[in-house]
Each structure stands twice: as C-alpha cells, then as structure tokens.
Amino acid sequence: MSYNLKVLIVEDQPADAELVQYEMRRAGIEFTARCVETQESFQQALADFQPDLILSDFTMPSFDGVTALGLARALTPDTPFIFVSGTIGEDRALDALKSGATDYVLKDRPKRVISAIQRALIEAKEHAARRDSQQALEASEKRLRSFMRHMPAQAAILDLQGRYEFVNESWERATGKTAPEVLGSTCEEVLPPANAASVGASLCEVAETGRPVSRIFQSGEGVSARWWCLHCFPVPDAQGNVVSIGTVALDVTERGRGGPDPVDSRGPGRAL
Numbered sequence: 555m556s557y558n559l560k561v562l563i564v565e566d567q568p569a570d571a572e573l574v575q576y577e578m579r580r581a582g583i584e585f586t587a588r589c590v591e592t593q594e595s596f597q598q599a600l601a602d603f604q605p606d607l608i609l610s611d612f613t614m615p616s617f618d619g620v621t622a623l624g625l626a627r628a629l630t631p632d633t634p635f636i637f638v639s640g641t642i643g644e645d646r647a648l649d650a651l652k653s654g655a656t657d658y659v660l661k662d663r664p665k666r667v668i669s670a671i672q673r674a675l676i677e678a679k680e681h682a683a684r685r686d687s688q689q690a691l692e693a694s695e696k697r698l699r700s701f702m703r704h705m706p707a708q709a710a711i712l713d714l715q716g717r718y719e720f721v722n723e724s725w726e727r728a729t730g731k732t733a734p735e736v737l738g739s740t741c742e743e744v745l746p747p748a749n750a751a752s753v754g755a756s757l758c759e760v761a762e763t764g765r766p767v768s769r770i771f772q773s774g775e776g777v778s779a780r781w782w783c784l785h786c787f788p789v790p791d792a793q794g795n796v797v798s799i800g801t802v803a804l805d806v807t808e809r810g811r812g813g814p815d816p817v818d819s820r821g822p823g824r825a826l
Contacts, residue, residue: 559585559675562605564622565638566591566614573664574609574638581668593617593625600629606678607671612639612646620650627654632681634674638667708803711789714761716740716754719798728803749773753801756786760799764788770806781807 561578565571571589578585588603590596591614599605608626612619619637626635637650637658647658656674659667702709708725712718718736726732731744741757742750752771759767766787773780782803789798 559583559607560603560605561585561587562596562599562603562608563587563589564591564596564608564610564614564617564619565589566611566616570611570638570661573661574667577664577667578671583668583671591617593621596622597625597629600626604630605633607674608633608635609638609667609671610635612637612650620653623650623653623655632678632685634671634678636667636670636674638664707805708801710801711798712741712757712801713798714796716742716757718744725803746773753784753786756784756801757799760786760788761796764796779807780805 561575563571563574565574568589571587575585575587588599588605590599593616596617608622610619610622619639623635623637626633631654634656635654636656637647638661639658640661650658656677657670659670702722705722706724708728709720709722710718710725711720717738717740721733721736729736729744736744741753744750745753749771752769756767756769766785768786769784771782771784773782783806785802785804787800788796789800791797
C-alpha cells in the first residue's frame, strides 16, 4: 500500500473509529480518513471524498450498515466494503456478504481489520485489472468488427475441416448468402464448384504446411467473369497451434481485364 488510502468510516462512536485508525497506523498504512454517521453525510462522502475503502458499523441510531452497503453498491460498486461491528452476528454477516460486503470484522478483534483490509484491496485491484482487461478486449473486438464490416475485400474464417466460422459483410454481399445461412457449412456446400475447388485446395495447403497461400482464380464466365486474388493464412490459438484458416479475396478484375496475365502470368489456380 504505497499510496495514500482514502478510507470512509461509517461509525457513530468516535472511540471505535479511532481504534480502527490506530490499528491501521500501527500497521504502517498511509491513509486519509473521513468519519460519517448519517445517510446524508455518507452519500456526500461517496460523491466528493471518493473513498478507496469503506469501513462501516452495522447498527447506528440514525443510520444502519445494510443501507450503507446498498448505497455503496449502487453508487460505487467497485469500492471494498468491510463491516466492523460488535452486533452483526454470524447470520447477518453471511447475509451481508451475499449482498455484496467484502468482509466483516468483530470490534473485539480490531487487529483482524488489517488483514481484512489487505485482502479486500488485493481483491479490488485484481477485479479492476480484470475489468480493464475485459474493457480493452471489448474495445478491440469493436474495432475489429468495424474494420471487418467496412473492409471492401471478402473475408472469412474456416475451421480445419473447411467449415465457415465467420464471414464479413462484403462476403455476404458478393455471394448473396448471409452468415446464419453458411456458418457451419463447408466451402463445397456454399460456393459454386469451380470456386470451391480453388478455395478448398488453398485451405488444404495451409492446413498441411501452416504457411500462407495466395492464388488467382476466376468466377463466372464471359462478360460476367471476375478475377480474384485469394489469400489464405493460418490462424493460431494462444499456444501457437493452427486452429482456423483465414481467407481474404480481393477483386482484381479491373487490374487484369482480358485475362489473368497482367496479375499472374502462370494462370488461374496457380500459387503466387
């Protein structure tokens, strides 16, 4: 605890509040404390003091710990909340923990408050790290979805058996098929035979070698013919094992009107 901890103490007995602070100082904890004993002052402290930790009695003449816990969980749900009480009782203590309290300490065991505080702050730090990690993941996934949605190329992900796991909107527009229609189906079940053969051969090569493959292939005939540059690449898991294959198909027709020669002199279906 190398920073100055802001501790909100909900207590109507000054001597009890001072005893808790004495134990914290003796443990070497640097802190700034604010003591309150009414609901109004408690809510005000949550707003302007913004505590890192809440220590609350359970029973007070004008305010009670259950109400304080409910307000804390509604207004600052990530702040550790520890009951320090002589009247809580085991049954009510268990109910408090189920309602979101971090821990409880009996007033006749004030030294235990230090271990409870240390454990609560460690748990709060771990929770904040998980929350930040989850938020970063969600932000990353949102960026990826936006990227894939606006990518002009057709993108897809297939498993090692050639079944579709993902297709982007460009892929849906080009094929006239929606993701729900094709996910779980193989490329042979989804694509025209000639296209499926080119894609299938590339998928097999990537699955066997673990290396990316690029090919040029044609779809359609005559004036409706289109030329595509297909890139297939391995998608590994966290351990580096290839678990899926990504594909990106770029329409290169305008670059090679009249045949594939301007793009690939070796002809369609040949590895680049």
